[in-house]
Amino acid sequence: CGVFGVFADPNAASHTALGLHALQHRGQEAAGIVTFDGTQFHSVKGPGHVSENFKSETVISQLVGSSAIGHVRYSTTGGAVMRNIQPLFAEFAFGGLAIAHNGNLTNAMTLRERLVQRGCLFQSTSDTEVIVHLIAISICSSVEDRIIDALRQVQGAYSIVALTNNALIGVRDPMGIRPLVLGQLDGAYIFASETCALDIIGADYIRDVEPGELIIITGKEVRSLRPFPQTPSHFCVFEYIYFARPDSIVEERSVYEVRKAIGRELARESAVEADVVVPVPDSGVPSALGYAAEAGLPFEYGIIRNHYVGRTFIQPTDKTRNLGVKRKHNPNRSQLEGKRVILVDDSIVRGTTSTKIVEMVRQAGAREVHMRISSPPTAYPCFYGIDTPEREKLLAANYSVEDMAKLLGVDSLAFVSLDGLYRAAGVESRNAERPQFCDACFSGHYPVPNQDRAQKSHPL
Ligand code: SF4
Ligand code: MG
Numbered sequence: 001c002g003v004f005g006v007f008a009d010p011n012a013a014s015h016t017a018l019g020l021h022a023l024q025h026r027g028q029e030a031a032g033i034v035t036f037d038g039t040q041f042h043s044v045k046g047p048g049h050v051s052e053n054f055k056s057e058t059v060i061s062q063l064v065g066s067s068a069i070g071h072v073r074y075s076t077t078g079g080a081v082m083r084n085i086q087p088l089f090a091e092f093a094f095g096g097l098a099i100a101h102n103g104n105l106t107n108a109m110t111l112r113e114r115l116v117q118r119g120c121l122f123q124s125t126s127d128t129e130v131i132v133h134l135i136a137i138s139i140c141s142s143v144e145d146r147i148i149d150a151l152r153q154v155q156g157a158y159s160i161v162a163l164t165n166n167a168l169i170g171v172r173d174p175m176g177i178r179p180l181v182l183g184q185l186d187g188a189y190i191f192a193s194e195t196c197a198l199d200i201i202g203a204d205y206i207r208d209v210e211p212g213e214l215i216i217i218t219g220k221e222v223r224s225l226r227p228f229p230q231t232p233s234h235f236c237v238f239e240y241i242y243f244a245r246p247d248s249i250v251e252e253r254s255v256y257e258v259r260k261a262i263g264r265e266l267a268r269e270s271a272v273e274a275d276v277v278v279p280v281p282d283s284g285v286p287s288a289l290g291y292a293a294e295a296g297l298p299f300e301y302g303i304i305r306n307h308y309v310g311r312t313f314i315q316p317t318d319k320t321r322n323l324g325v326k327r328k329h330n331p332n333r334s335q336l337e338g339k340r341v342i343l344v345d346d347s348i349v350r351g352t353t354s355t356k357i358v359e360m361v362r363q364a365g366a367r368e369v370h371m372r373i374s375s376p377p378t379a380y381p382c383f384y385g386i387d388t389p390e391r392e393k394l395l396a397a398n399y400s401v402e403d404m405a406k407l408l409g410v411d412s413l414a415f416v417s418l419d420g421l422y423r424a425a426g427v428e429s430r431n432a433e434r435p436q437f438c439d440a441c442f443s444g445h446y447p448v449p450n451q452d453r454a455q456k457s458h459p460l
Contacts, residue, residue: 001086001102001385002026002193003180005069005161007168007217009188013063016070017054019190019197024050025245026102026193027074030085034098036163037065041096045071045085069163071100074387083124087163090132094143095165097135101128102193103157103178104385107451111153130154144169144216148227151214155448157236157384159209161191168217175447176211176233177384177438179250189217194248208251211235234447237437238386240425241375242283242346253426256286261424262374262416263290263344270414271295272342272370276335278302280345280357287374288344297342302335302364303357329357337365343410347375349388351395354408362409371408373415376442377401383450388441418442 002023006012016033031053032045042063046053050072054060071086087100105111108127111134116122120133134150135143143164151158157177162169170191172180183190185203192198195205209215211233216223235251236243246256266287277299279288292299309328341361348354358369377396382388391397395404405413418439422430425437440446 001074001100002072002197003069003100003102003159003161003191004071004193004197005067005100005163005168005170005191006185007067007189008219009066009068009185009190012066012068012188013060015185015190015201016063016068017050017060018200019192020050020054020070020072022197022200022245023072023193026243027072029075030073031071032073032085032087032100033063033068033070034087034089034163035063035065035068036096036098036165040064041089041098041163043087043089043098045087047082047085067163067168069098069100069161069168071102081125084126086126086128088124088126088128088132090136092136094146097132097143098163099128099132100161101131102159102180102385103173104383105130105154105158106156106383106448106453107154108156109452110455127156131158131160143167144214144225147171148214148225152228155451157448159193166218169214170209170217171214172209172211174212174228174231174233175235175438176251177236177447179235179239179244180209182206182209182215187220189222191215194244194250196245196248199247205249232434232436234435234438236384236386237421237425237439238347238375238382238441241421243386246286258425259286259346259374260290260293262421263287263292264294265420265424266344266372266374266414266416267291267294269417269420270372270412272412274340274342274368274370276300276302276339277342277344278335278361280329280343280353281305283346284344284374287346287372291342291344291372295342300332300335302332302341302343302361302366303329304332305329329360331360331364333364336361338367339365340368340370341366342370342372344372344374346373347378348373348395348404348408348415349378350393351404351408358408358410368411369409370412371405371410371414373413376415376418376421376439377404378441380441380444380446382441383446383453384438384440384448386441 004019087098105127138146138149159178159180183198183203277292379396
C-alpha cells in the first residue's frame, strides 16, 4: 500500500490526490482520502485507481479542509471489499480519527479474537481495524497516548499516517519494515510512503521517519517521540528490488541506483556468452542496464510493454494475473531473432510471468535464452505487506535452480546472491545472525515472529 498525509495546506485534498497518484504502483485496488476542515471530517474512497476516484474538481471540492490523509490499497489481508478501503475513520469520545496503514500486522487475528470477546464490533476484515479498536478501548487520555498504547500491542509491519482533530501523526514500526518519509511544502508538513510523492507536488524531502519513531505535527510544531523499545531495523529489501518506484530515494539510497548495482553484481556472479541484454519491462529495466554495462553487451528493448495495463502482480486472483501477462508484453522480433538473449527480471514468484515471457522470446526467434534475476530465489512467503503467496505456490520453494531452468525452458538461469544483493544496497556484508534488511522471503529469516500463524486456530 501507499500512504500520504499533509497538514495545514490550503490545497490539502488535491495535493493528497497527486501524492497518491505518484504512489499508485504501491496499490491499485482502491484509493481513499479523508480531510478535516476544523469541525468536520470528509471522506471519499472507492475501488480502482486514484485517477478514477479523484478525477474531477467536484470530487476534490467535497474534500474540504487544510489537512488530509490518503491511501492506495493493495490487499494482503482482508480481501478486496469496499469496507476494507482506507483511510479508516472512526468517531471516538475524544473526537474523530482517520488512519491509513501500509504493512501487515502479524498478530492481528490474535488481537481481533480478544477484542471480539470483549464486545468490539468489527466492520471490516482488514488488520488495520484492530488498531482502531485498540485506540478506542485504551484508557490513556490523550490521542497520542492512545495510539502509542495501541501500537505497543501490535506486531509486524506498519507505516501509518493518522489524522485527528488537531494533529497529523506519522509512525513507523520499530523494525522500519515499510518506508515513510517526511517532507515540507510552503511550511506545510507532509508524510509519504516514498519521495516520488513529494516530487510530484514540488515538496522538499526533509528526512525519513525513523524506525520506531512517531512524529506529531500540529501546525508549525513537529514533535518526535520514541515510544517503543529499541530494536535493530530491518527495512524490506524487496522495496529496492521491486516495490518502490525507481525515482524514489529510500532510506537515503536511490532505488534506481540500487537496482543498477544489482544488475552489475549479477553480471559478475553469473556471466554468460550472449549478444544482447533484454529487460522484462518495467521492473527489470534498471538491473538490465547495470548488467549490460558490466558485461559490455548492448541493452535492447526486446520486449515491449503495453502501458495501459497495471502491474500484473497486484491483482487479487490467479485468473486476472494470468491474463495480465499476455495483455502486457509483446516481443520485439527485430531485437531477438537469431540472438543469444540475456533476459533480466526482478523476481520469480509463481513463475507465471517468466514462463510466458520465455516462450514469447523463443517464438520471436531467440537462439538462446539466459534468464538473470535481480533477487535471490523467492522461497518464503512475506508476512509484512507484500502479497507473496503460500510456500506451495512459490516456484523456488519447490524446485532447485536447475529444475526451475528446465520448467521455464531457458538455457540457463541465475539469481543474484544474498551477499550480492546486500553489496548492491550499500551493505558490505550481510550479518547472518541479524540481517541488516528484512530478506525473509529469500532467506526464511523472519525478523518478527508471526503470532497468528503460530496459533493455528486462525483461518488466515
Ligand atoms: Fe520485504 Fe520479503 Fe521481508 Fe516481505 S519478507 S518485508 S517482501 S523482504
Ligand atoms: Mg515484472
